[in-house]
Amino acid sequence: MSAVVSPIRDPLITGHKDYHQITEDICAPSERTPSVAWVVSFLIAVSVLAVGVFCILWTIWFGIGTWNLNRTIGWGWDITNFVWWIGIGHAGTLISAILLLFRQKWRTGVNRAAEAMTIFAVLCAALFPGIHVGRMWVVFFFFPYPNTRGPLWVNFNSPLLWDLFAISTYFTVSLLFWYTGLVPDFATLRDRATGLRKRFYNFLSFGWTGAAKHWQRFESLSLVLAGIATPLVLSVHTIVSFDFATSVIPGWHTTIFPPYFVAGAIFSGFAMVLTLMIITRKVLKLEDYITVEHIDSMNKVILLTGTIVGVAYLTELFIAWYSGYIYEQYAFLNRVKGVYWWAYVGMMSCNVLSPQIFWFRKFRRNIALTFFMSIFVNIGMWFERFVIIPTTLARDYLPSSWSYYVPTWVEIGIFIGTLGIFFTLYLIFTRVAPVVAIAEVKSILKTSGDQYAGEHAKHAHKPHSHEEESVAH
């Protein structure tokens, strides 16, 4: 199993790392005392989280009337935020599961952080269905449990209930998949630590030793979990789109919704991964593991999914016109030039037009531009959900009940608060766990390290690799 040197393939690990250096580099951020930047970011994130908690308590105390929802517009920022967060939560499993099945090696650099992001985003998302029902203390009615009301069961035919099952399954499976991958890396941290820290990581690492049979089972488990997480991740946003698509609201009951929602979810998820990764690699000095090559690959996914989303927008408009059904036609005309025209413009420009710059390799590999674009896409995808939800509801069948909706400070506060929850959890994660999957990066070193791949590839410094040398020259 000697390493093959490829001068063509771009390296995914730069800096001529060896195994020990990989361990040192990736463990370092969680082993040194937190930097000032981390402490300041953490304090800001926790403060923002506190604002969210305050606004949630305000909602629960005074009731849902503290929001600006009305008889016509029953879903506003709450469900917009819910769908936005769930969409963001799709990139992690896509990277860890689908790219594992496709044998994409660049996933190893970003999968750990992307999966963490998935879990935190799904947590933020799950908050909204919980609070938007108003009486949060009876939220357990969602679940089918034997009760004294008959027992009267939940409606298994309702997409809202499918959604509950989809999201709780998605959260559980993502968490198991992520933690299983973390265990060997926690063992690495454990074996480097002393004292209380060692006991802490000893607990987290579940007694991992690295035995051959365990690694065999580990790989078997990862592969099967990836295999079943792949249809799962596609099903989750499909079911989220059923919340809309199975209704009888013009603009919602379209069969294009499932693929269009899934593409949008991957699109926004990758944007959030890029936002986080570009900061993380810089602050934690992981540029050798999350390289421009990784950013390039993710930008290609952004370009592809952004374009799919664009095709979906145009298809919707075409089908509305082609249907000859005036309510459908009006719904889409209203989206483009109705009361919320500005949201449609934001959606189109951020999601469809701006990612087209990524056709150019130079732009895909420009880190500052990518960062700017990732924020842009996140905003665009938020607008998309806003366009779908309140815009459609604001103009329904009866002109006498047409309405307009602006959020109250409570609704804005809850949204900002979820950002606080998300970043607080992410910051804790960067302190406790290795942000890059150590074992997985080591396993691709011999094929994707810059000694072995790319134009600067040369033979390893070890004496046993003469045959590699002869290949390289």
Place this chain on the structure above:
Amino acid sequence: MSTNREILFGLYDDETDLLSAVKVAKERHLNIDNVFSPFPVHGLDPLLGLKESRLHQAGFIYGMIGTLTAFLFMTWVFTRDWPIIFGGKPYWSVPAFIPITFELTVLFASIGMVVTYYAVNGQGPGVTNPVLDDRITDDKFCISFDAGHSSEEELAAYRKFLGETGASEIRTKTI
């Protein structure tokens, strides 16, 4: 968890050294106790004679249990326990059961497999298994022999093997 076993082990610096050493051990019919590595080394399992893991078969069974649980439960609720007509559809509206049946299949398969995986590995929250060397989770590859149950000649053969195949360190440890 201490079993008081005396282990002779050698540490290698690279997985290629480990693989060639394991090949030599197989030729000499040496009884390797275990092999440890910081990441999965491909090509090792057939050399060690490890059979393919049956975890995925267990996963299939767990998944089927999930499928049946979801589908039969919803069927029972809507046809026996409390039949209600929703939107003029039949009580037993199978297409509407598909999403939840699928989700529970995935959920049962995942949880079942992960629990089984940790159970057969002898791992879990708070479990401490003996570690031969702290660098095995960093950059060392380890071949170990059960020294306590080996004769003097066997031990000599193991040591000779470890030295000849390029182990950078050879030690014994009671775990």
